[in-house]
Amino acid sequence: MPMASSAAATTTVVPENIADLLGEVGIFTAAGEPVKFKDLWDQKEEVAVVALLRHFGCFCSWELALALRESKEKFDSAGVKLIAVGIGTPDRAQILAEKLPFPLDSLYCDPDHKAYDVLGLFYGIRRTLFSIASTKAFSRQLTNPVKNYTIKATPDDKSGVFQQGGMFVFKGKELLYARKDEGSGDHAPLDDIFNIVSPSVVSTH
Numbered sequence: 001m002p003m004a005s006s007a008a009a010t011t012t013v014v015p016e017n018i019a020d021l022l023g024e025v026g027i028f029t030a031a032g033e034p035v036k037f038k039d040l041w042d043q044k045e046e047v048a049v050v051a052l053l054r055h056f057g058c059f060c061s062w063e064l065a066l067a068l069r070e071s072k073e074k075f076d077s078a079g080v081k082l083i084a085v086g087i088g089t090p091d092r093a094q095i096l097a098e099k100l101p102f103p104l105d106s107l108y109c110d111p112d113h114k115a116y117d118v119l120g121l122f123y124g125i126r127r128t129l130f131s132i133a134s135t136k137a138f139s140r141q142l143t144n145p146v147k148n149y150t151i152k153a154t155p156d157d158k159s160g161v162f163q164q165g166g167m168f169v170f171k172g173k174e175l176l177y178a179r180k181d182e183g184s185g186d187h188a189p190l191d192d193i194f195n196i197v198s199p200s201v202v203s204t205h
Contacts, residue, residue: 012166012178014119019043019173025115030097030107032090037115040108041081045172047197048081052116052165055087056096056109057154060185061165062146065102071190072103080197082106087113087160088153095153100146113160121180122164169196 015021023038041048051068053061068084075082085108086093093109096102110116116123154161167188169177177196179188 012180014175014178018119018175018178019170021118022115023173025110025118027085027115028090028109028111030090030093030104030109035108040083041170043172046081047079047169047171047176048083049075049193049197050168050170051082051084052119052121052167053084053086054163054165054184055153055155055160056092057088057151058161058184059146059149060187061086062096062100062149063185064165064187065096065100066146067187067190068106069100069102071194072106074194075197078197083108085110085115087111087116087163088155092153092155095150099148099150111155111157111160113163116163116165119166119168119180121166122182123162125162167193169193 023036023043025037026034027037028034040050051064053064055061065084065086068082072082084102084106086096087110089111090109093107094104097104097107164181164183164186166180167177168175168179177188177193181187
């Protein structure tokens with residue numbers, strides 16, 4: 001079970017065949033169409049940034065989605081596929097997509113948090129509400145709330161509200177970066193992600 005090579009993610013351990021395991025996980029597009037992870041990017045050489053949000057009604061998810069949206073042009077110009085996955089049904093994903101807004105073609109739903117389980121992402125009330133990362137996130141929300149945020153995007157099935165997210169970068173099936181969020185709002189620095197994907201994109205041309 002290798003660890004990601006980035007210094008920012010050296011404590012994140014994942015199985016060697018994580019791309020194959022994740023590839024078979026079935027999720028949904030924001031429009032409600034079923035799709036498997038292996039069909040979201042070219043499994044031979046395309047570089048993909050896979051951002052696992054928390055649930056669609058979490059303000060931390062909106063915060064990360066906003067940062068990803070603002071960075072999407074940069075990802076696109078580098079030829080990097082952006083894939084954002086959240087916990088909830090397509091109708092809740094569409095709330096975030098409409099109000100934030102966020103591009104529907106980059107947004108996916110994992111209502112049963114199957115991908116989160118495969119990736120071994122953290123789960124539990126303590127990390128969600130009482131971690132240092134969560135405390136910082138709640139403070140940010142109070143002082144600088146995300147515009148148009150609504151709790152109405154929270155899934156009816158509350159089993160996923162204590163699920164944490166993470167960030168993963170693949171080049172084809174090769175895992176370049178892996179980071180599990182330690183608590184709510186503990187997102188991977190996007191500068192780290194760009195530092196990972198830029199050399200990878202250059203090396204494919």
